[in-house]
Structure formats: structure tokens, C-alpha cells
Amino acid sequence: MQHPETWSHNDYPSHSNQLHQQPTTLNSQPSLQSIPSLTSQPYNHHHPTTHHHCIATLKGHSSSISSIALAGKFLYTGSSDKEIRLWSLHSLTSESDIEYLTANSVFAGNGAVKSLVVFSDKLISAHQDHKIRVWKIDSPETDHHKLTRLATLPTFSDRALKLLTLKNYIQSQRNKKCTWVHVDTVSAVALSRDESLFCSVSWDRTLKIWRTTDFKCVESVSYAHDDAINAVALSMNGDVYTGSADKTIKVWRKKSGETNYSPVATLDKHNSGVNALALREDGLVLYSGACDRLILVWENNHGGNMMAVGSLRGHTKSILCLATVKDLVCSGSTDRSVRIWRGVDRTYSCLAVLEAHKGPVKCLTAMCEQYNPSDATSSYLLYSGSLDCDIKVWKISVPLL
Numbered sequence: 507m508q509h510p511e512t513w514s515h516n517d518y519p520s521h522s523n524q525l526h527q528q529p530t531t532l533n534s535q536p537s538l539q540s541i542p543s544l545t546s547q548p549y550n551h552h553h554p555t556t557h558h559h560c561i562a563t564l565k566g567h568s569s570s571i572s573s574i575a576l577a578g579k580f581l582y583t584g585s586s587d588k589e590i591r592l593w594s595l596h597s598l599t600s601e602s603d604i605e606y607l608t609a610n611s612v613f614a615g616n617g618a619v620k621s622l623v624v625f626s627d628k629l630i631s632a633h634q635d636h637k638i639r640v641w642k643i644d645s646p647e648t649d650h651h652k653l654t655r656l657a658t659l660p661t662f663s664d665r666a667l668k669l670l671t672l673k674n675y676i677q678s679q680r681n682k683k684c685t686w687v688h689v690d691t692v693s694a695v696a697l698s699r700d701e702s703l704f705c706s707v708s709w710d711r712t713l714k715i716w717r718t719t720d721f722k723c724v725e726s727v728s729y730a731h732d733d734a735i736n737a738v739a740l741s742m743n744g745d746v747y748t749g750s751a752d753k754t755i756k757v758w759r760k761k762s763g764e765t766n767y768s769p770v771a772t773l774d775k776h777n778s779g780v781n782a783l784a785l786r787e788d789g790l791v792l793y794s795g796a797c798d799r800l801i802l803v804w805e806n807n808h809g810g811n812m813m814a815v816g817s818l819r820g821h822t823k824s825i826l827c828l829a830t831v832k833d834l835v836c837s838g839s840t841d842r843s844v845r846i847w848r849g850v851d852r853t854y855s856c857l858a859v860l861e862a863h864k865g866p867v868k869c870l871t872a873m874c875e876q877y878n879p880s881d882a883t884s885s886y887l888l889y890s891g892s893l894d895c896d897i898k899v900w901k902i903s904v905p906l907l
Contacts, residue, residue: 541775544803544816544854556857557903558846563862564593564897566611571891573631574869577624580651581871581889583897584619590631590641590653593897610652614639621694625701625718629653632692638706640721657721660687688712696738696746707748709734713758715746715767725766731756736781741789745810749780755794755804757812775802775814784828784835793835795825801837803849818847820856829870829888834904836888838867844890846902857904865894875901882906 564583573584581593591611617634624630629641638659645651690710697704697718706714711734715725733752740746746758746767755773760766778797785792792804792812801818823840830836834857835847844860844867869891876885888900 541800541802541814541817543819544849544852545819545856555905556846558858558860558900560860560862560898561901562899564899565895566591567895567897570865570868570893570895571897572618572868573620573622574871574889574891574897575622575624575629576871576873576889581897582622582624582629583891584622584631585895586618588613588615588617588619588633588635590614590619590622590629592651592653612641612653612655614655617691620692623695623697623704625697628656628718630695630697630704632695632706634691636688636690636692636708636710638688638692638695638716659716659721660723661721688714690734693734693736694738696740698740698744699742703740705738705740705746707735707738709736711735711750713738713746713748713767727758727767730758730769733779736779737783737794739783739785739792741785741792743789745789747783747785747792749783749794749796751779753778753780753796755780755783755792759810771811773804773812773814776800781824781826782828782837784830786830786835787832793828793830795828795837797824799823799825799839801825801828801835801847803852803854815852818845818854818856820845820859823866826866826868827870829872831872831886831888832874832884833907834872834886836870836872838870838890840866842866842892844870844888844900846888846904848904850907858902860888860890860898860900862898863890863892863894863896865892867892877906878903 567585569585569587572586575582579595583591615633615635615637619631621632627643631639640657641653642656688708690708692706692708695704695706704716711729711731713727713730714723716723731750731752733750735748735750737749749755753776756769757771758767759770776796776798780794780796782795790806794802799821802814803816804812805815807813821839821841825839827838833848837845842863845856846858847854847856867890872888875887883903883905886902890898
């Protein structure tokens with residue numbers, strides 16, 4: 507595997523005015539000193555109350571892991587060589603019995619599978635070849651289910667219809683006329699809480715809204731940012747957050763009486779490209795990770811606006827991915843580590859640093875496994891995907907507050 511700093515430029519977001527310039531996603535930038543740190547103390551390797559260890563390493567992908575999603579007892583992973591692989595949690599009767607089996611794998615498009623979202627019996631995948639694909643999960647309740655492709659978005663009928671409407675043509679960054687479809691890597695997708703809509707963002711700087719009932723694009727925002735869009739998140743109230751290589755996060759909202767999304771705020775406290783976004787389950791706190799090595803914490807001020815209240819410091823290189831579960835925040839970085847954070851009254855502690863990967867950690871997902879009343883702890887399973895081609899499965903036991 508090549509060193510991350512020398513990867514092909516096709517694996518990175520583009521800069522404005524020209525596609526596929528020198529990559530920047532994995533390059534760290536100096537931390538922004540004006541944002542106060544919310545971290546109460548440096549991480550202590552002998553933390554007395556939090557326990558963690560790697561319980562499994564899933565091997566099978568022949569290239570770097572670029573996306574990950576969890577649904578029930580199945581894990582879905584995407585790689586940089588267009589493969590989507592399904593993993594079945596075979597048994598979990600005791601820790602020693604944990605076994606993951608590959609149920610099925612498919613190849614689609616060209617380049618990396620950048621993002622995965624599961625809902626009901628369907629899987630949505632975003633690809634480097636500018637496409638979004640929808641898959642039917644056959645026999646989702648059994649250990650041996652498979653994926654069948656339902657559609658490649660936009661569908662053929664959508665393309666034909668839009669081609670007849672000149673207003674749906676836009677000027678691309680290559681100064682060519684093209685339809686409203688994505689014209690560069692689809693970097694991320696996110697599902698609404700009620701599963702009626704999903705959003706896609708792209709390095710072509712566009713934001714698109716799709717219906718999940720018929721997979722039609724109901725809204726397309728061209729030039730939503732000044733540079734490639736790397737991340738998207740949807741809140742419970744319907745707000746959409748987009749994070750970009752232009753160093754900003756934008757908040758999109760349907761105003762009263764309007765049917766389309768409008769930008770209502772620009773969050774611009776990072777001093778380098780934003781790579782990852784994650785919302786707390788209640789939607790009141792947003793976390794953003796960037797090349798400046800910071801995780802910024804944004805809180806809803808009850809007026810509907812997000813305000814930066816501080817930063818989480820500890821990673822030594824770019825933040826590449828974030829995930830939330832209950833009151834925990836998990837972050838993955840180019841420094842090859844995963845950090846587990848928990849905050850109380852705007853004071854965050856780093857509960858654990860997970861160091862087993864041999865390459866940058868590109869994607870994360872987590873689930874609450876069980877509550878242990880005997881010792882007042884909660885157990886979590888965390889899955890991390892890396893450029894080292896491995897998926898690590900971590901068991902974390904955290905004391906209740």
C-alpha cells in the first residue's frame with residue numbers, strides 16, 4: 507500500500523476552479539488556537555474505569571476500507587477498489603464465541619465506495635464514479651443474505667426527463683454543459699430520521715435531496731460550497747449540515763412556507779478542510795473534524811443556531827471520521843488511532859485511545875451492546891476501517907455517569 511501522503515489524486519477531493527488538484531484530505535494543518543479546549547485532562551493509558559480491547563480483525567478486502575455501516579447483526583463495508591462486502595455476526599453467546607463471516611460481496615462502478623447507508627431492507631452506496639446505487643438486501647433476517655442492485659441514480663427515466671429541460675443543465679467545473687447529476691465523486695450520503703429522504707454530497711460542490719420511496723431527486727443545490735463537499739449530516743428537525751474542503755460547515759433548512767432548502771448559517775471556525783460530521787442522537791450537538799487536527803463541538807442555542815463552544819484536542823494528525831453512540835463520540839485520524847470521548851457540562855474526557863491499525867482510520871460505526879447492572883457499566887462495539895485494509899472490532903466498557 508502506498509503512503510497516504512502519496513496516494514493517487516483521484517482518491518481525494520478537488521479544489522475550486524479545477525478538479526483533481528493535489529490532494530489535501532490527509533495532510534494535517536496547525537490547530538486553531540482561538541477555540542478553547544474542552545478536554546479536561548490528557549489521556550492516561552491507565553484510565554481506571556474504562557476498559558477496551560480489540561476482539562476481532564476482519565480481513566478479506568484487498569484494498570483500503572473507505573466506508574462502513576452497521577444494521578442489526580450485519581456489517582457493511584466498502585473499499586477503494588469498488589467492493590461492497592457484507593459481514594454476518596455469527597454468534598455472540600460469549601466473548602470467545604464472536605465470529606464474523608463474510609455473507610456476500612459485490613463489485614460496482616469504478617473507484618472507491620465512499621459512503622454506505624442502510625434502511626429497511628435496502629442499502630444505499632455512494633461511489634467515486636459519480637454514481638449512487640441502491641441495493642435490495644435479500645433475506646435480511648438470515649445469515650446468508652445477498653445484495654441485488656435495484657437502481658443506479660439517477661434512473662434512466664430521470665435522465666431522459668431532465669435532458670428535455672434546459673434549466674436543469676449546469677456549468678460544470680470543466681466548463682462543459684452537463685445535467686444536474688453529480689459530475690464528480692459522491693463523497694457521502696445521509697438518511698433522514700424518518701427514512702423518507704436521503705442527501706448526497708459531492709466533490710462537484712453540490713447537495714442533492716432524494717426520496718426513498720421512488721429514489722427521485724427532488725432538489726439539487728449547485729455550488730453549495732466553494733470547494734469539494736466531504737461530509738453531510740441530517741438532524742432530527744430536518745436541518746442538513748454539509749462540511750467542505752473550503753473550511754466551512756453550512757446549515758441548510760426549509761424555511762416556513764418553503765419547499766426547498768436554503769442556507770441559514772455558515773460555521774467557519776475550522777482553519778482547514780472539514781472531513782467529517784456527526785450529530786449527537788438528540789440533534790442538539792454537532793461534532794466536526796478537520797485537517798487542523800481538531801474536533802469542534804457545536805451546540806444548539808435553542809434559537810435554532812449552532813454555536814462553537816470548544817474543541818477536542820489530542821489527535822496529532824487530520825481527523826478523517828466521526829461517529830456518535832449514546833453519550834460517546836468516536837474519532838478516527840490519519841495518526842492511525844481511534845479516540846473515545848465523553849462530555850459532561852462541556853468538559854470532555856478522552857476515555858480511551860485505540861491503537862492497532864497500521865494505517866489512517868478512514869471510517870467508524872458503533873453500537874451500544876448491553877448494560878451491565880452488576881458493575882454499572884455499558885458495553886459498546888466499535889468498528890473501525892483503515893487504509894491498512896483491515897476492519898477492527900473493539901469492545902469498550904464504560905462506567906455509567
